[in-house]
Amino acid sequence: MDTAAEGDRAVVATAHRVVVKVGSSSLTSAAGGIDPDRIGALVDALVAARLAGREVVLVSSGAIAAGLAPLGMRSRPHDLANQQAAASVGQSLLMEHYGRLFARAGLGVGQVLLTVDDVTRRGNYRNAFRTFGRLLELGVVPVVNENDTVATHEIRFGDNDRLAALVAHLVHADALVLLSDVDALWTAHPASPGAQRIEVVGGPVDLAGVDVTRRGSAVGTGGMQTKIEAAGIATSAGIPVVLTDAPHAAAALAGERVGTLFTPTGKRRPTRLLWLRHASDAKGRLVLDAGAVRAVVQRKASLLPAGITEVEGHFASGEPVDLVGPDGVVVARGLVAYDSDELPALLGRTTRDLVEELGASYERTVVHRDALVVLAD
Numbered sequence: 001m002d003t004a005a006e007g008d009r010a011v012v013a014t015a016h017r018v019v020v021k022v023g024s025s026s027l028t029s030a031a032g033g034i035d036p037d038r039i040g041a042l043v044d045a046l047v048a049a050r051l052a053g054r055e056v057v058l059v060s061s062g063a064i065a066a067g068l069a070p071l072g073m074r075s076r077p078h079d080l081a082n083q084q085a086a087a088s089v090g091q092s093l094l095m096e097h098y099g100r101l102f103a104r105a106g107l108g109v110g111q112v113l114l115t116v117d118d119v120t121r122r123g124n125y126r127n128a129f130r131t132f133g134r135l136l137e138l139g140v141v142p143v144v145n146e147n148d149t150v151a152t153h154e155i156r157f158g159d160n161d162r163l164a165a166l167v168a169h170l171v172h173a174d175a176l177v178l179l180s181d182v183d184a185l186w187t188a189h190p191a192s193p194g195a196q197r198i199e200v201v202g203g204p205v206d207l208a209g210v211d212v213t214r215r216g217s218a219v220g221t222g223g224m225q226t227k228i229e230a231a232g233i234a235t236s237a238g239i240p241v242v243l244t245d246a247p248h249a250a251a252a253l254a255g256e257r258v259g260t261l262f263t264p265t266g267k268r269r270p271t272r273l274l275w276l277r278h279a280s281d282a283k284g285r286l287v288l289d290a291g292a293v294r295a296v297v298q299r300k301a302s303l304l305p306a307g308i309t310e311v312e313g314h315f316a317s318g319e320p321v322d323l324v325g326p327d328g329v330v331v332a333r334g335l336v337a338y339d340s341d342e343l344p345a346l347l348g349r350t351t352r353d354l355v356e357e358l359g360a361s362y363e364r365t366v367v368h369r370d371a372l373v374v375l376a377d
């Protein structure tokens, strides 16, 4: 291994605040339901880290898997209503296990159920940040899951890998550990002939040719693809990621050479903008003329009505929209300051014109540069 990667393992070993995500497949037994030995071993590793003075946030899947047997369901249901029912039953079982297991070491747990809105809307985001901060100050281990019972398709993360990356960013974690049922990222599904373990991923080039198409466990959701995406989100925000299996949790946290290390590719950015890039679905599109594209992309300027030629979709003020160039390529994403039905009358007009005719409230930009992330640079 090269020295830089060894240095990054040390960064994981010394990380004070860590987010650990565990997948359904690592918590449940083949027969279904929570496997007491597996969840017990995981908690032991987290307790050791906690008692060594580190702050731990656990993102745990497994609610749906844990709820299947009590409801007489044989396999993970495909429809949302049954998934939500299973999650409702399973989440409390999961928390019962965590509460009891951490209590043996004198540690408390706090359940945090999140929807996409909680990491995308500014007010909710701040609120979630405060809650995590307080729980950690109190020495409690936050146990996070998606709020499956109420989340509809529109407000779903869909997989906890991405949720874990966003939580890592939200809590300003120093490292993210993704625990699955596979010991590392491999060049192809580990059962494929010739597949090899990958020890370090330094950026997207190291992933060229890696095959993650084969599905994983029956109880997991996203397979390897969502883990790679999650690692990309975290590393682009300066957070190193280790991907390994649950039995290697303690070794991963100790910075040992287990699993796959994804080294940071970017710097830590203002927190709100990361979700804008990764967690939000754009509600509409604004088509920009070439001058506006240059202003937004190169000069990092705010978007004014004068540079917009078309408005597509229905959105309300404050929602995310894509900014596209005259060629239809998305160049940025931002929070729009007008409703979609207000905008057409403003297009192509200067702000001065608008203020004179319509009043001072039209002095605002359509997308302010502080609420905008450039995707094309």
Ligand SMILES: Nc1ncnc2c1ncn2[C@@H]1O[C@H](COP(=O)(O)OP(=O)(O)O)[C@@H](O)[C@H]1O
Pocket (backbone or CB within 6 Å): 022, 023, 024, 025, 026, 179, 180, 181, 182, 184, 185, 186, 187, 188, 189, 190, 210, 211, 212, 213, 214, 215, 216, 217, 218, 219, 220, 221, 222, 223, 224
């Ligand atoms: N290139 C690859 N390297 C490692 N695992 C892979 C690869 N391609 C597919 N997989 C599968 O992805 C699975 C992990 O995804 P998943 O079952 O969703 O786990 P979890 O429940 O932990 O989120 C592995 O068990 C493995 O079968």
Ligand SMILES: N[C@@H](CCC(=O)OP(=O)(O)O)C(=O)O
Pocket (backbone or CB within 6 Å): 022, 023, 024, 025, 060, 061, 062, 063, 064, 065, 087, 145, 146, 148, 158, 159, 160, 161, 219, 220, 221, 222, 223
């Ligand atoms: N929130 C869902 C899990 C979703 C999920 O991403 O599962 P997994 O692929 O096992 O991490 C649950 O608790 O069942």
